[in-house]
Amino acid sequence: MGKGKAMKDFEGRTAVVTGAGGGIGRACARSLAERGARVALLDISADSASLTAESIGQAGGGAGGTTAVYAVDVTDPDAVEEALGRVERDLGPVTLAVGAHGIVRNHPFLELPAADWDATLAVNLKGMFVLLQKAARRAVAHGGGAMVAVSSVAGRGPRATCADYAASKAGVISLVRSAALALAEHGIRVNAVCPGVVDTEMTRAIHRQKAEIEGITPQESFARQAAKIPLGRIETPEEIADVVSFLLSAQSSYVTGQALNACGGLEMD
Ligand SMILES: NC(=O)c1ccc[n+]([C@@H]2O[C@H](COP(=O)([O-])OP(=O)(O)OC[C@H]3O[C@@H](n4cnc5c(N)ncnc54)[C@H](O)[C@@H]3O)[C@@H](O)[C@H]2O)c1
Structure with a gap:
């Protein structure tokens, strides 16, 4: 894996990755850049996203390593809108998007503060909606595209110590299905990936x-x-990135509205 990915099937495309400073976001950004995309690195932490840009610059050796960093809180729709405007001016029309931002906090159910519930749902679910809707508006204007939201196997079942996280990730799967249904007529595919333990x-x-x-x-x-x-x-972040790139690529041209478990067999439903 990794070394054999010389295929430049995203050449000339612009991709937006949220959570691009995190482990999975960084691997996704890298995979997209390796496959020729220009990649907008969005994260609430500009420092983390800059490290991703550096690592892609070093690995890409120039070719396919075009990135730009945008410090954005995905829960702020105006900030995301403004950033996407800058992305299009800097890197070109957005037709690919990956939502890889997220937070998790562990609290036993009886002790879970309502404020934490709100914060988790705001980042993981509302933030994903904001990204998908705003990226989709751009992709509609450009004639189509593909998007992937990173959910979790926690969205498939109960979690005693992070009910907020599990609910947010189940919500992401539902959101992806609704978006896929609504956007199919615009030539936009939307899927989720459910990692296990990365x-x-x-x-x-x-x-x-x-x-x-x-x-x-x-x-x-x-x-x-x-x-x-x-x-x-x-699992490694790269193993998620491989699945994300597959779901964005023409190799999955008939796949939409799905949530694909990539979890070493932890979850089989
Ligand atoms: N690591 C795992 O085992 C695992 C398993 C299943 C699902 N996931 C999901 O994968 C995604 C990526 O997780 P990761 O493991 O790379 O975590 P990570 O903590 O390494 O990265 C998360 C990134 O999201 C960014 N972020 C947080 N809040 C944000 C906000 N409001 N606006 C913009 N960016 C924000 C953080 O700065 C960070 O760079 C998350 O959605 C997570 O829930 C992870």
Whole structure:
């Protein structure tokens, strides 16, 4: 994987990636750039997104490594609108979008503060709606496109210690289906990917917390988690990026409104 991806099937296209400073967003941005897209890196943290731009610049060696950074909070529709306007002036017409932003906080259900519920739903669900709607308006004007929202296997079932997160991710799957239905006539496909446990800062933070509670090391906590996954290991961000690029590409031209589990077999429904 990785090395064989010389295919430049996104050449001449402009892609927007939110959460582009995070583990999965960075891998997605990189995959798109490797395949020839110009990539707009949106994140609430300009520093993280800049690190992504640097890593793509180094890896891309110039060819296919065109990126630009936009510091944006996805919960602010005006800010996203303004950023997309700048993206089109800087990088060209937006026809591809990836929503890879997100937050998670762990609270037992009985202790989950309502304010945390609001914050999680605002970033993970409202933020995804804002991205998909605003990117879709651009893609409609340009004759079509494709979009992928990063949901989670947590959107497939219950979570005792992050009910807010699970609800937000179930909401993303529903949102993707509605958007796909509404946008099909405009030649825009919309799909979701549901990762399981990916080696990113989000996961590492959870395992640092778990390890402390259980009196073990974060590495032991990771190993315990991996043992519960049918494929026996934590997944890499690049393995999600491969699925995202597939869902954006012509190779999935008849796939829309789907939520694809990419989770090592953790979830099979
Ligand atoms: N890591 C996993 O195991 C895992 C599993 C399933 C789903 N996911 C989902 O994948 C997505 C990416 O997660 P990750 O693991 O790369 O996490 P991450 O913490 O590495 O990255 C998340 C990024 O989102 C950005 N962000 C947060 N709030 C934002 C806002 N309001 N506006 C714009 N950007 C914002 C952060 O700055 C960060 O760069 C998330 O939606 C997450 O829920 C992750």
